[in-house]
Amino acid sequence: MVDRTVYANEAATPKLNLRQIFGRQGLDTALCRLSADKGLLTVEMFAMLGQDLSSAKETLRKLWEADMSPLGADAASQELAVMSLAAVWQAAQALQTQYASRRARMEEDPNKIPELSQENHAEFRDRFVRVHPDVILIDAKEPHKKFVERLSRDFLIHGIVPFYEPAEIRTRADVIVVKSGLSRNAEDLLSISRADQPEPVTDVTTLFHRLHAFFMALEYLNICTFSRAEGPLKYLQELEQFRSECPGLPFLMAADRAIRKKIFRLLSEQRATYTAFSQALLEVLNNHKYLWNDARTSVTLSKVEHNRQQFVANPDQVQEDGAPPPPHNPFKRPRGGKKKKRLQTPGKEETPKKIAKEDPAKKVKRDDRIPEKEWKLIADAANKAIAQELVARKTPPSREEILQLAFYLPDQGQHKAVGERGSAFFAGAYRHGGITRLRSSCRSWPWSIQAIAKYIKHKVPETVFTSFAILYDQEARPHRDSGNDATPNVVIKLSDFQGGGLWIEDPLGQDARDVDGRVIPGSNVDFDRDVIVFNAKEALHATLPWKGTRVVLAVYSVQGVDRIPADEFEQLLQLGFNPAPVQTGDHAEAPWQVATFALRAEAADRKRPHGAPVRVRDHRQHRSGRKAIAAGYQMKKSVVPPLITTELHPGEAVEFALNLVHPFTQDAAIDSDLQAVLQEIVDNPQAVCERRESLLRSWEARARDLVPESDKLLKQIPDRYLRSLLRGVPDDKPLELGTFFHVALWRQLLQQASCSDVDLVDQIMSGMPIVGD
Known part of the structure; x- marks a missing residue:
């Protein structure tokens, strides 16, 4: 029995455990409001009214000493009102003294739940039906008496609504399995406890019925009203909407678990902010909408991980979901449908329409319901699982496996020579503005790149390549790849399509083509064993028409790989790329460098004679400038002294620049005084510490004097x-x-x-x- 008095405002409403005492004592509504107006809102406040019954009565009389008329019209009714409030004090005092022992017993035996009378359940059910006439109350949606008692016990002890798994929420339609047991303490040695076994949730309807019963039990205990303003109906509506977007019990279970666990964390960790269950529920529904996406992602990733584990356990087993479906019969009439009309033309039969088959090589598009960030996580997990298996396997990957792997890679735009259609994925080194670096995809998709590089080495052994691109339905116009190195390019066919070869510029070719108003001779080249090899740097080339989905793997090398940072070059090798060997040693060994270093300028063309010193004026802040340069700052030209101090020939200047060590790669010069101090610290650390200590003592004494x-x-x-x-x-x-x-x-x-x-x-x-x- 719970007090149903309507109070002036929420701040002046007694706590639930005190209202339960009011209900059990049958306290008059006027007395409930009077005690609330005096600030008696908790069990603790009532228990502090006195040490015994007489002192509690005395304190109650003093509270209304100025005006006793609110307690009753005459002295007798006033005394009865004081006695009723004293009875509440006695119940509060008893509850306070029993808190510790009850909590200890409940921790030892969690199945020991205090019972509520059956009359209270019947009374609540009638009241709920009157307040919510639009709700069809069935046994599957109504909370079980044992669950209400458990929720009451937990809320009374802990002060918050704990998190219950859907299997722990019991309804009247559930059959509770009762088992007897002995309590662990000596006091209740022969008592019998009742324990219900959780009933698993196996379908979506059962889940919604359990949640309906959970929120109905909250209203039963005056914790949270079953309404949209308080949050329960809003939550059930949003869960129903999430069900339409992500059908399936795992998605709903994950979303419900994430949201109700977040409510429990807010109530337990921020009690001062969220004093009521409805406040925490509305906070989560309004400001923590990311939980829905997190639930969707976690379930999808768990499915991908499960499939990966099955694939690793049985890589050669083809998983089927039963027998294949029967072929489509266009003349088969569905049950209850009308017969199709036959053609009236004599001697002819109706020809069934062709069924469009799904192209297996078509790239999977992202589901619009899933955010881009989550889709990347899902694709990354699936891609990583497949790629790790391909890299770890001793046998080279097949074309179908590489095609499957390529579907999960992101789109990174188009090739510079293509039209509006198609997309591409690039990996390896790139060259832009004379600078060669490593693409960011090498850090984002290392396993996939290793698997594709392994396939390239298997398909075209000994091929020199620093980069590759997976091209999806890209139609390239005639162009040259001027940024490529002079090594051959390779195009590997991945998907099944018709045509789709290359037109390649060839002076002896018979397939001329009009390029920017000029007729260029060339040849139409088809794939030979799924491979085309040509020189993309020197020869114009373009794609030929095709039918189907064209997915190809373009393998090439860019210029300047020998000048990328050492760590990126090492990463390029680790990913499986095969760059051309880099020349080291004396620059004069290369033929082109010999001719370059031999360049001379005639005396008549020079402003100053060869070997003449270059006049250099020290900058007024040259010392600070040298320190700034050593620290890595970019300085003005006037601060930095010239590297070449004499007049040289052009070839000599080029050789000097090539042999010069960059300032950032060598140690900065240290002043001699600083070097001496550092050496002294290294050689005599104890003497340095003693000297510092002596100086500190000396200056401390001097400071006092x-x-x-x-x-x-x-x-x-x-x-x-x-x-x-x-x-x-x-x-x-x-x-x-x-x-x-x-x-x-x-x-x-x-x-x-x-x-x-x-x-x-x-x-x-x-x-x-x-x-x-």
Whole structure:
């Protein structure tokens, strides 16, 4: 029995456990409101009214000592009202004293749940039907008496609504399995406890019925009203909408678990902010909508992981979901349908229409209901699982496996020479503006790139390549790849399509083509064993028409790979790429470099004779400039001294620049004084520590000796505010070391350090102007 009194506002409403006492005692509605107006809102407040019954009555009389008329019209009714409130005090006192023992017993035996009377259940059911006439109340949607008792016990002990799994929420339609057991403590040794076994949720309807019963039990205990304003109906509506977007019991179970666990965390960790269950529920529904996406992602990733484990356990087993479906019969009439009309033309039969088959090579599009970030996580998990299996396997991957792997890779735009259709995925090195670096895809998809590189080496062994691109339905116009190296390009066929070869510029070719108003001879080249090899840097090339979905793997090398950072070059090798060997050693060994280094300028064409020194003027801040350069800063040309100090021939200047060590790759020069100090610290660390300790003791003693002198100087300051600020204490109190401006010590420290700013102390003493003279 719970008190059903309507109070003035939420702040003046007693707590649930106190209202339960009001209900059990049958306290009058007027007395309930009077106690709430006096601030008696909790069991603890009632229990503090007195140590015994007489003192509690005395305290209650003092609360209404000024005016006893609200308690009753005459003395007898006032005394009865005091006795009723005293009975509430006695129940609160008993509840307080039993809290510790009850909590201990419940922790030892969680199945020990206090029972509620059957009359309360019947009364609540009638009231719920009257308040919610639109709800069809069936046994499957109504909470079981045992679950209401358990929820009441947990809320009474912990003060919040705990998280229950859907299997733990019991309805009247459930058959509770009762088993007997003995309590663990000696006091209740022969008592019998009842324990219900959780009933698993096997379908979506059962889940919604359990949640309906859960929120109905909250209204039963006056915890949260079963309405949209309080949150339960809004939550059930949003869960139903989520069901239409992501059908299936796992998605709903994951979403419900995430949301109700978040409510429990808010109630347990932020009790001061969320004092009621409805506040936490509305907060989660309004401001934590990411939980729906998290639930969708977690279920999808778990499915991908399950499929991966099955694939690893049985890689050669083809999983089928039963027998294949029967072929489509266009003349078969569905049950209850009308017969199709036959053609009236004699001697002819109706020809069944062809059924469009799904292209297995078509790239899977992202589901619009799933955000881009979550789709990337799902694709990444599926892609990583497949790629790791292909890399770890000793046998090379097949074309079908690489095609399946390519479907999960993201679209990164189009090739510069293609039209509006198609997309592509690029990996390896790239060259732009004369700079060669490693693509970011090498860090995002390392396993997939390793698997594809392994397939390339199997398909075309000994091929030199630094990059590859997977092209989806890309139609390229005639072009040259000027940024490529002089190594052959390879195009590998991945999907099944008709045509789709290349037109390649060839002076002896018979298939001429009009390119920008010029007729260029060339040849139409088809795939030979799924491979085409040609020179994309020198020859114009374009795609030929095709039918189907054209997915090809373009393998090539870019220029300047020998000049990328060492760590990126090492990563390129680890991913399985096969770049051309980089030349090292003397530059003069290369034929083109010999001719370059031999370049000479005639004396008549020179402004200054060969070997003449270059005049250099030191910058006024050249020392600071050298330190800044050593620290890695970009300086102006005038700060940096020239590297070449004499007039050279062009070839000599090129060779000098190639052999020069970059300043960032060598250690910065250290001053001789600093070098000597560092060496002293390394050689005699103990002596350095002893010297520092001796200096500290010496200056500490000196600071104490100079306190009177500083006090004398500070008292001479005419401005009393400045004097009080620098002294740290009033004029009539002595100075304490560490709390004032030590003038005399500062002057000796500046003199000892040979500081050029000797007027600093005087400026502090006189007050520094902040607006000028």
